[in-house]
Amino acid sequence: MTTWICTTPDKPWQDHSGSLANAADSDSNLQLTDTRDQTILGFGGCFNELGWEALSWLDPDQRDQIIRDLFDPEDGCRFSFCRVPIGASDYAVSWYSHNETEGDLDMNAFNIDRDHQYLIPYIKAAIAQQPDLRLFASPWSPPTWMKQPKAYNYGTLVWNEQNLKAYALYLLKFVQAYQQLGLDVRQVHVQNEPNSDQKFPSCLWKPEQFAEFIGDYLGPLFERENNPCEIWAGTIERPGYDTWPNRILSDAKAQRYVAGLGFQWAGKGAVQTTHLAWPDVPIIQTENECGDGQNTWDYARYVFSLIHHYMINGTCAYTYWNMVLPAGGRSTWGWLQNSMITVDPETRAVTYQPEFYVMKHLTRFIDNGATRRGLAGPLAGNALAFENPGGSTTLLIANPSDNPRTLAVDINGQSLSATLPAQSFNTIVA
The missing domain is CATH 3.20.20.80 (Glycosidases)
Structure with missing residues (x-):
């Protein structure tokens, strides 16, 4: 089960899970790397x-x-x-x-x-x-x-x-x-x-x-x-x-x-x-x-x-x-x-x-004991990823632009696509 929660200036904490789509892995513009750093x-x-x-x-x-x-x-x-x-x-x-x-x-x-x-x-x-x-x-x-x-x-x-x-x-x-x-x-x-x-x-x-x-x-x-x-x-x-x-x-x-x-x-x-x-x-x-x-x-x-x-x-x-x-x-x-x-x-x-x-x-x-994962790609400058002790991965990503932006990312074997609204904070869990 995947979850997408989105907040914009006029619509806080909206469940957009139904808007997540499949994406071809080759189209990804954000990649999780093998790097693991601090434990939360x-x-x-x-x-x-x-x-x-x-x-x-x-x-x-x-x-x-x-x-x-x-x-x-x-x-x-x-x-x-x-x-x-x-x-x-x-x-x-x-x-x-x-x-x-x-x-x-x-x-x-x-x-x-x-x-x-x-x-x-x-x-x-x-x-x-x-x-x-x-x-x-x-x-x-x-x-x-x-x-x-x-x-x-x-x-x-x-x-x-x-x-x-x-x-x-x-x-x-x-x-x-x-x-x-x-x-x-x-x-x-x-x-x-x-x-x-x-x-x-x-x-x-x-x-x-x-x-x-x-x-x-x-x-x-x-x-x-x-x-x-x-x-x-x-x-x-x-x-x-x-x-x-x-x-x-x-x-x-x-x-x-x-x-x-x-x-x-x-x-x-x-x-x-x-x-x-x-x-x-x-x-x-x-x-x-x-x-x-x-x-x-x-x-x-x-x-x-x-x-x-x-x-x-x-x-x-x-x-x-x-x-x-x-x-x-x-x-x-x-x-x-x-x-x-x-x-x-x-x-x-x-x-x-x-x-x-x-x-x-x-x-x-993001659970206590989660490990931060490395990220790469054009969207990494506004994103964080964490691997939870139970195995799920949480992606936190902002779109500070005044225009929507497409996210394509592979998380736990799922290739996901989302259109991030302008001026938004987003959490995706897979």
Whole structure:
């Protein structure tokens, strides 16, 4: 059985399976090659406080439907690998950490009470639909008393042994607290965008500091505690291979503990070289670029190009940023951002934006454990192929042209032809 789902600007998620035709193999303009690359770890988004606040405006049936559409493993986007902030992200309702008791190096006052208000209900609602949900976590800022200056935004971690030991313990306690609730935190990433001094929660690091913290403090602590959560060198937002990833991985102590690398934003410029240089080190994309709150079709096309870039360069996961936001996507600090789904704060109207369908095209028919297949031919620049563990092959292909375009491809012994509508995203499974 073959499936073809198509999305155009005015007709999202249409079943065109009946329009697939047979094609002569010699006519193919897209070929699957024998090349096999990364194995897919999963796809998902980030749990942010403003998303749950928007969902809380809705009646339970509406809210449950949105959660199903994002997480249901049968009919939804099937999200199964998602990000959670450690303390406030830039899309928190207000800024906080899990321990603001100054000088508490033993973390006796550590707690996740705040997360029970927004993030944990959001995650538990997702788990009700997707029991196999796995999480990766990252801080935007350490507790303020551990920084110079003592503020959530800007600044650096105070670099001395007692502070570094305490901060490693802080991260461990977060992972343990979530694990005790049955929330499966598989990875901890050291710092969100460590080379960006932001007006929202942030903290500046140098790559040598990343390596020292992982190799001398965080890694040994998780090892002593026998905690299964992996330590990842993320989330890197700079393009230079030698600037961040190579410096971290070339440190022998750090390399022992680094299970993988996370990249976002301009970090996309380092993905290809990093994968070539360290092919056995897994790479994930950790944050989808967020747009300007307009949620246009053109930006959805850009998101598809991001997915294509990360996937052809070896990433094994792709993570959307804000899954749900109020219409306009305004943060508490004034930035406007896109989201997959918006909720109007006055009318409570729910809108599924173009990027919802881009992500669903990626996630709906690509299973965890799928292997990316190589492609060749004139249409390969806008296409991705994955071989699922069960044997089916999923082809994801865009037609960004203003005119229809004919696709002819051989998949699993079937020579298929389809006329891809203008300005369309398409998923074909055979």
